[in-house]
Amino acid sequence: MALTPTDKPSINIGDKLRQRRQELGMTLSDVAENIGVTKGFLSEVERDKTSPSVASLLRICETLSMPIGALFPNNESQVIRKSERLSIKFGGIDIDDFLINAHQQSRFQAILSQMRPGGGGGDELYSVNSQEEFVFVLKGSVRITLEGETTVLDEGDTMSFNPRLPHTFKNNSDTEPAEALFIVSPPPRN
Template sequence: MAGTHKAPTGEQRGEGIGAQLKAIRLSRRKTLAELAERSGLTKGYLSKVERDQVNPSVASLMRLCEALEVSVSTFFAAAAGEVVRHDAYPSIRFGGEGMREYLLTPEGERRVQAILSVIGPGGGSGDEPYVLPTGVEFVFVLEGRLRVALAGEEITLETGDALTFAGDTAHTFTSVTDDGSPTRVLWVLAPALTTPKTG
């Protein structure tokens, strides 16, 4: 049953998302072969992820979290408290490539979750569509251009554009800036992420 195991703490997991996933897998007493079978990902790919040689796509991370029975929020290392200072946003790892992400809401907040993504040109969630276990997603482009593939349609969002959609809608996103600058995006999820699922 999901949630019956306690995941290792941030200190126990190490820095990279691969090291964190490996520590969780070992705490579950699962082999790479077992995790590969449960997640639908190859053993070779998982080995590279665990050694931080490749970053998993968001969809792959969803599959791994589901197979390991952990919440995506396991990878969010925000300190408890209501204020998150602008010069101390907690960095989170949420899969994808060419981007950095920061948690703007306190870790224990479950009603809503705000995430800031700084996405380099061509970076994003990866090619495989994914869904999140949340009711609604709100996307606001602070700077740059973001292409969102949503339910078979491609939407390009410019600076100042916003998009709202159901969390169970399969989607991907990519930064498509022309001048080489990063795209900065605010994501708001309601309710906050709990147990992930694949899409």
């Protein structure tokens, strides 16, 4: 029986964040204070007990002078079978993300996001240090907020925008799941 993406173990990011923080000689308090979260919350992130919003994860990486791509393993294969998708924690709430392209060698990063009802990137707007972001809604309805303006994309709809502008996303339904493909070019180097 083939594994589905949700059967695969996820790539935990907490160890990498903790190792980088310790390499820099920073305490939990140092990082928490710098990004505006509690020390307890940051400890939970480092132990993979909770998932930060996308905005919080980007701030953590920025504080640690760590590209967000360093959190995810390099997939050498040019063919990624459904059963081989890497489950990643890119941040967000009630969401499962999968890296679906060869990461380090690629000129883009493709992430499949499966959002439970009400799930998404978090309420706080964030930006990504890339040139272009493309969203394709595969299932359900996804709300994209870009610089305070909200656009609802339904199944089959697409949107392109500058990811350096403050934005976030969320499943537009409180009862049905949604699924979207996010492509960012070049891969974020935050």
